[in-house]
Amino acid sequence: MTYLSEQQIIRRKKLDQLKILGINPYPSEEYVITTTICNIQKNFTEKETISIAGRLMRLRILGKASFGEIKDHTGCMQIYFTQDYLFSDQMKKEKENVYNIFLKKLIDIGDIIGIKGILFKTKMDEMTIHVHKFTLLSKSIRPLPQVKMDKNKKIYDAFSNTEQRYRMRYVDLIVNDHVKKIFLKRTRIIQKIRNFLDDKGYIEVDTPILQSIPGGAIARPFETYHNTLGIPLYLRIANELYLKRLIIGGFHGVYEFSRNFRNEGMDRLHNPEFTVLELYVAYKDYYWMMNFTEKLMKCICNEFTKNNHISFQTPFPRIPILDSIKKYTGFDLKEMGKEELRKICKKLHIEENIKMSKAKLIENIFEEKCEKNYINPTFIIDYPVEMSPLTKRHRYQKNLSERFELIINGKEIANAYSELNDPIDQVDRLREQMKFSEKNTKDESTSIDQDFIRALEFGMPPTAGIGIGIDRLVMLLTQKKSIQEVLLFPQMRPEKVKVDKK
The missing domain is CATH 3.30.930.10 (Bira Bifunctional Protein; Domain 2)
Known part of the structure; x- marks a missing residue:
């Protein structure tokens, strides 16, 4: 059996709870998207009604109101939830339960969600979507690495391990925008x-x-x-x-x-x-x-x-290769045979052996002594x-x-x-x-x-x-x-x- 972390176990329990509530965590129906985050930011119109989908990247619960961040294929944007306005077709209950049970207890960072809402700007003049309808499109049962910043907005705790990034490129793409x-x-x-x-x-x-x-x-x-x-x-x-x-x-x-x-x-x-x-x-x-x-x-x-x-x-x-080698090594290789080239390689501390062809020896000399000089x-x-x-x-x-x-x-x-x-x-x-x-x-x-x-x-x-x-x-x-x-x-x-x- 594959090892599961504590967070993975918790998320799987949430998955079971969603199913008990009758919520399909992986619905099949098309989710209609009317715009993208990039388009919203370029053509922002206050009080416009929009529908977008993406991955939940931040969620900060503040009692009866919460802020989050959603990321689609074009960018990130702030979203705002309030208990009095939040509906969901997946949970046919009162707004309070949608907010307090569905959002606060069963939704995690990394989940893919669909939202419908109204555009507005906060007091800090940040473009935000006030979410009126909320749909879970795909439950994430493995937590994302959290990229955090200190007071000076310097990144720490980032997903930066080279081997992990190459092996899990899908995670690299999610958390590292560059x-x-x-x-x-x-x-x-x-x-x-x-x-x-x-x-x-x-x-x-x-x-x-x-x-x-x-x-x-x-x-x-x-x-x-x-x-x-x-x-x-x-x-x-x-x-x-x-x-x-x-x-x-x-x-x-x-x-x-x-x-x-x-x-x-x-x-x-x-x-x-x-x-x-x-x-x-x-x-x-x-x-x-x-x-x-x-x-x-x-x-x-x-x-x-x-x-x-x-x-x-x-x-x-346009520089002849043998002229380049002469310039950077001092040796004129014209008319040289294989054994003479091997001696030159030894003098220049370049890899050589009896199995190497004349062509390979010349190639090694150029790559080691000349190539780096041409910017x-x-x-x-x-x-x-x-x-x-x-x-x-x-x-x-x-x-x-x-x-x-x-x-x-x-x-x-x-x-x-x-x-x-x-x-x-x-x-x-x-x-x-x-x-x-x-x-x-x-x-x-x-x-x-x-x-x-x-x-x-x-x-x-x-x-x-x-x-x-x-x-x-x-x-x-x-x-x-x-x-x-x-x-x-x-x-x-x-x-x-x-x-x-x-």
């Missing part, structure tokens, strides 16, 4: 991006989450099994190869807000499932995509960011070809690739390519990558998607593609340091449930 604003902002950011892309004539599509081969990136996948087909399937680590198939099929520009899954580490920048916007446009290259990205970022960030220390003035600087939006460009197996070789330097990453506030926000459309070169590079992976690790997926290669053999037009990390972008625009703050339900370890040993 949290809801983060997710409303996230929705508006995504909508802004969608409108921007739609205005360009690009088409939003859906591609498979369950894939027979986890392709489009190097990462450890989550594996499952399809009973009817009798085959293993994988949650997608990227949707890139499917979007390219659509370009091959004749779409000019396609995009998807993709939920991706990677069975890897968790920290303040990584969650096992995350959201990426991927966009592919035919007959373009990475130079065009840099210009396009500047316009998109300027459109979004100027509206949503309050980061005064970050300037979104265009054009953004204003900066394009890091022209990655060594080993780091970019799906990217075209640079038109002028064949040992480099036409790739860029957008770095803002010391974090990667986007990754983009001139997409490789040579099927012979593509299969050779994927084979080389798979050969290295099989030799050194079983953690990363590098299976060759033969159907994608077949699709490329039909011909893909020159194409520019980009992936933008939506979670990191929202972190930037809401000034949050942890990805868990911008995910409604971040991944958590299973909770240990208290059990009554009696």
